[in-house]
Structure formats: C-alpha cells, structure tokens
Amino acid sequence: MSERIIYADRINQLPPYLFARIDEMKEEAKKSGIDLIDLSIGDPDIPTPQTIIEELYDAVKDPKTHRYPTYDGMLSFREAVAGWYKRIKDVKLDPVNEVVALIGSKEGIAHIPFGFVNPGDYVLVPDPAYPVYLNSTILAGGKPHVMPLLRENDFLPDLSRIETEILKKTKLLFLNYPNNPTSAVAKREFFEEVVDFAKEHDIIVCHDNPYSEIVFDDTRAPSFLEIDGAREVGIEFNSLSKTCNMTGWRIGYAVGSSKVLEGLLKVKTNIDSGAFEAIQRAGIKALEIADKVASENSRIYSKRRDVLCRGLEIDPPSATFYLWAPVPDGYDSFSFTEALLSKCGILVTPGIGFGKYGEGFVRFALTESVQRIEEAVERVKKEFIFKQ
Numbered sequence: 125m126s127e128r129i130i131y132a133d134r135i136n137q138l139p140p141y142l143f144a145r146i147d148e149m150k151e152e153a154k155k156s157g158i159d160l161i162d163l164s165i166g167d168p169d170i171p172t173p174q175t176i177i178e179e180l181y182d183a184v185k186d187p188k189t190h191r192y193p194t195y196d197g198m199l200s201f202r203e204a205v206a207g208w209y210k211r212i213k214d215v216k217l218d219p220v221n222e223v224v225a226l227i228g229s230k231e232g233i234a235h236i237p238f239g240f241v242n243p244g245d246y247v248l249v250p251d252p253a254y255p256v257y258l259n260s261t262i263l264a265g266g267k268p269h270v271m272p273l274l275r276e277n278d279f280l281p282d283l284s285r286i287e288t289e290i291l292k293k294t295k296l297l298f299l300n301y302p303n304n305p306t307s308a309v310a311k312r313e314f315f316e317e318v319v320d321f322a323k324e325h326d327i328i329v330c331h332d333n334p335y336s337e338i339v340f341d342d343t344r345a346p347s348f349l350e351i352d353g354a355r356e357v358g359i360e361f362n363s364l365s366k367t368c369n370m371t372g373w374r375i376g377y378a379v380g381s382s383k384v385l386e387g388l389l390k391v392k393t394n395i396d397s398g399a400f401e402a403i404q405r406a407g408i409k410a411l412e413i414a415d416k417v418a419s420e421n422s423r424i425y426s427k428r429r430d431v432l433c434r435g436l437e438i439d440p441p442s443a444t445f446y447l448w449a450p451v452p453d454g455y456d457s458f459s460f461t462e463a464l465l466s467k468c469g470i471l472v473t474p475g476i477g478f479g480k481y482g483e484g485f486v487r488f489a490l491t492e493s494v495q496r497i498e499e500a501v502e503r504v505k506k507e508f509i510f511k512q
C-alpha cells in the first residue's frame with residue numbers, strides 16, 4: 125500500500141482481527157484436499173422458509189417497494205414486530221414510537237454508540253462477546269470497559285465489581301442473552317438487577333437478543349423488556365437472522381425506549397436510508413410464522429447438540445446453536461483449534477477470538493447436519509478428551 129494512504133487512528137485502535145488467521149488455515153486445509161467439517165460458522169445452514177421467499181417475489185414485483193423506504197421502517201412492519209412481541213413475550217409496544225426497523229441488528233448495534241457516546245465516555249462490554257460491541261464503541265470514540273463473563277458466575281457479568289469512577293462516565297451497557305459464544309441464558313432476576321443498576325447510574329442498556337427463539341427443552345429466554353422499568357432505561361435488538369434463517373436478508377429491529385430509539389434514528393438518517401421495503405414485507409410474513417419456524421429450528425439444533433454433547437461428554441447448552449467447550453489440558457484456544465484442524469479436519473472458533481476471557485475455550489457451531497456431526501465426534505474421540 126502507498127505510504128501516503130494512512131488509516132484513521134480509530135482504525136488502528138481496533139483489536140487485531142484474529143479470524144483472518146483462521147480463514148487462512150481453512151483455505152490451506154481445503155487446498156490440501158482433506159474432508160473438512162466446518163463447525164466455526166455462526167450462520168444457520170437451514171434455508172429460509174419458502175413462504176417468506178414467495179412473499180419477497182410478490183413484494184419485489186410491486187413498484188411501490190422500489191423507492192426509498194422510510195427511515196424508521198414501514199408502519200406495517202413495525203406493527204408486525206409489536207404483534208410478535210405481544211404474542212411471544214407478552215410485551216406491549218407502541219409500533220409508532222417504540223419500534224425501529226434495522227438493516228440487520230448488527231447495523232443498529234454498530235450505530236448506537238454514535239448517538240450517545242462522547243469522547244472519553246465508557247461503554248460496558250462483555251468479554252467474551254460478539255466483537256461489534258467493543259469495536260463500535262472504539263469507532264465512535266468511546267472507551268470500552270470490559271466485563272469478564274466467567275464460568276463460575278454462569279457467564280453473567282458481576283455488575284457490583286465495576287468501579288464508581290468508571291460508572292460515573294459510563295453511557296451504555298451491552299448485554300446478550302442467550303449468549304454468543306457461551307450459550308448462557310439469563311433469568312429475569314438478572315435483568316431486574318440490570319434495570320436497577322441502569323437507573324442508579326444513568327446508563328442506557330442495549331440488550332442484543334437474536335437467539336431468543338433458539339432454545340431447547342423447556343428453556344424460555346426472556347426479553348429484556350418483560351422487566352418492569354426496562355423500557356425507561358434501554359432497548360433490545362432482535363432480528364430474523366437466526367429465528368427464521370435469514371442472515372443474508374439484512375432485516376432486524378430495535379424496540380424499547382422511544383428516547384433512545386430517537387437517538388439511534390438521528391444517526392441512521394445520516395448514514396443509511398432504511399431497509400428495502402420488499403424485504404420488510406417478507407419480514408412481516410416471517411414474523412407471522414416465526415414461532416413455528418423457530419421451534420422447528422430448535423428441534424433440529426437440539427438433535428445435533430445431543431449428538432455432539434453425548435459424543436464428547438460435554439454439558440449440553442440450553443439455548444443458541446453454539447457449544448462453548450473448555451479445551452483439553454495442554455492447549456490454549458488457538459493451539460487446540462490448530463490441533464483439531466490438523467489431526468481431525470475439524471474447524472472450530474478459538475475462544476480468544478471473542479476476547480481475552482474467551483481463552484481456554486473453543487466454540488463449536490451446530491450448523492452442520494447430524495451425519496457430519498456424528499462423523500466429527502468419531503474423529504475427535506480418537507484424539508482428545510474434553511474436561512468438564
């Protein structure tokens with residue numbers, strides 16, 4: 125690259141992208157001709173349901189969908205989101221002021237710090253975590269303050285440990301349950317504690333909930349907004365990506381505090397021009413059938429989970445399509461990932477890729493068929509023993 129082309133400081137402040145090395149390893153493995161079983165991908169392998177696709181065909185043929193959408197989303201889409209929240213979570217939302225359409229929830233997560241964080245302000249981010257919370261904080265000029273998610277604390281942050289000096293300058297708190305990568309689920313009591321904490325310290329809560337419907341056995345993952353007082357202190361991000369296998373479609377939503385959503389919209393109106401209306405119309409259809417689709421998905425993932433967990437003798441998670449497994453003795457997360465690839469032809473994600481508190485773990489994604497997962501178990505069992 126030319127020496128005159130220099131990135132902005134904020135780009136240099138982003139942590140190194142560890143997955144680039146994993147991508148390289150994957151390419152090398154593929155070239156060598158091995159039969160690679162890729163359990164590193166956090167993206168459903170199950171296709172989008174046909175009814176949703178047909179709705180898109182119809183919608184895209186209607187010229188009314190071809191023009192600029194409204195910034196906050198079609199009213200009919202926002203009503204469908206509110207309807208889903210009422211039906212599934214018993215949360216009553218005003219579709220006009222308490223729902224905003226997003227171009228995937230990642231878009232909203234990435235933009236929210238720009239609406240609320242001044243240079244030097246802190247944002248509380250979990251670790252290990254989806255990297256966007258930390259990176260969007262940095263891009264917006266804020267300071268991430270890491271909250272370790274430890275196994276002995278059921279992968280919940282210990283809010284009482286955050287210093288008062290930090291809290292005085294904290295604007296936002298990111299949370300995500302059911303959690304990627306640990307698959308932990310938070311109970312209502314935890315969210316109640318979060319609401320009190322947010323009120324006491326004037327912090328805006330951003331709860332990221334894309335796995336709310338990928339739950340097993342009798343698990344129920346609450347919405348943050350089910351808690352009394354939650355909508356005064358924060359918002360929830362959700363999306364059709366994982367619920368209805370629509371990651372490529374880029375449609376999500378933020379719900380909750382109208383004041384916070386207004387701040388998000390002030391940013392968005394200057395950056396994007398909303399989600400394609402044909403996709404929003406398909407999204408309305410998806411929300412109508414989302415409970416059926418999600419329970420079918422959960423049935424599929426739970427079978428895969430059972431095969432992998434029984435085979436490797438790992439405790440089964442009760443939500444998400446991930447398995448967060450401590451690495452066998454003698455390895456760290458990266459060296460174990462390399463060993464699994466070279467000895468077994470299996471690719472997983474090293475925990476360190478989700479932050480320093482992810483060290484000592486790897487993430488298996490249940491995004492391959494039962495047959496492939498059975499094959500993976502056979503290969504791994506011959507080489508490694510997992511500790512509990």
Ligand SMILES: *Cc1c(COP(=O)(O)O)cnc(C)c1O
Nearest residue numbers: 228229230254304334363365376
């Ligand atoms: C997949 C995922 C998202 C992104 O969802 P989109 O709606 O597709 O942008 C957000 N948060 C977490 C934790 C995820 O795993």
